[in-house]
Amino acid sequence: MPGVAVLHPGEMGAAVGATLVESGTKVVWRPEGRSAATRRRAEAAGLVEAGDLHDCDVVLSVCPPGAAVEVARLVSGFLGVYVDANAVSPGTAEVVAATVEAGGGSYVDGGIIGPPPREPGTTRLYLSGDRAGEVARLFLDARLEPVVVEGGRFAASATKMAYAAWTKVSAALLLSAHEMAERLDVDDVLRAEWAISQPELAERLASARRSATAKGWRWEAEMREIAATFGEEGLPSGFGASAADVFGRFPRPG
Numbered sequence: 001m002p003g004v005a006v007l008h009p010g011e012m013g014a015a016v017g018a019t020l021v022e023s024g025t026k027v028v029w030r031p032e033g034r035s036a037a038t039r040r041r042a043e044a045a046g047l048v049e050a051g052d053l054h055d056c057d058v059v060l061s062v063c064p065p066g067a068a069v070e071v072a073r074l075v076s077g078f079l080g081v082y083v084d085a086n087a088v089s090p091g092t093a094e095v096v097a098a099t100v101e102a103g104g105g106s107y108v109d110g111g112i113i114g115p116p117p118r119e120p121g122t123t124r125l126y127l128s129g130d131r132a133g134e135v136a137r138l139f140l141d142a143r144l145e146p147v148v149v150e151g152g153r154f155a156a157s158a159t160k161m162a163y164a165a166w167t168k169v170s171a172a173l174l175l176s177a178h179e180m181a182e183r184l185d186v187d188d189v190l191r192a193e194w195a196i197s198q199p200e201l202a203e204r205l206a207s208a209r210r211s212a213t214a215k216g217w218r219w220e221a222e223m224r225e226i227a228a229t230f231g232e233e234g235l236p237s238g239f240g241a242s243a244a245d246v247f248g249r250f251p252r253p254g
Contacts, residue, residue, distance in 0.1 A: 002057035004138065005050070007071055008034060009042045013062035015116030018045035019142035028056060053078050058135065060085055062112070066221035072096045076103035083135055085110035085125065087222040089161055089229040090154035108135050109153060111160030117144040128155040161229040165239065168219055169226065171208035172243035178205055216250030223247060
């Protein structure tokens with residue numbers, strides 16, 4: 001069974017690594033420059049500390065979107081399969097692919113939809129590219145469901161961008177609409193109208209606020225990737241840019 005490295009085991013990366021460990025795959029991580037919190041997550045997930053990638057056949061990059069290109073550069077020269085599973089535009093994915101391939105590696109495009117996979121049926125790993133099927137086979141016995149996407153080398157990233165453009169941009173709009181109502185002193189009136197005509201919005205607002213408080217710092221870069229994706233296709237990019245501004249106002253949790 002191939003050895004796999006996870007770069008870097010944040011909440012999502014550690015959970016993805018744990019699904020592979022539980023199905024019998026050796027999964028490693030590189031501790032250089034990483035925090036004590038990263039170490040705790042890696043150890044809890046059953047990941048093995050390694051100084052290099054010599055024993056790995058596959059690298060999974062699961063990091064904040066703004067770091068995707070730099071993470072690929074840091075492992076330039078890796079000759080196995082590099083899976084970029086980050087929330088980036090097809091244009092950014094193309095830059096990552098060029099970086100990986102310039103160093104002699106093979107690139108597989110990826111995108112994760114759903115929460116950290118702690119139980120079956122919640123989360124999908126979309127994959128595209130010539131070797132996507134090989135990567136998908138790693139997850140056949142794992143809680144994370146692999147889905148190979150036809151229709152282009154960067155179809156997995158495109159799927160992630162289209163999905164998040166609705167779920168997260170609409171959350172940002174809801175947060176902004178409610179803040180506007182508060183500033184105009186009609187919050188009570190708005191909530192009363194929601195109770196009559198849009199009863200689901202009160203809970204959705206609460207959920208959006210919880211998520212933005214925990215992850216807004218990370219989503220800011222993802223929203224800019226969404227804006228870039230819209231722009232690359234000749235569509236209005238302001239949705240993603242505005243959502244980035246909204247989420248960027250939430251500080252990174254301590």
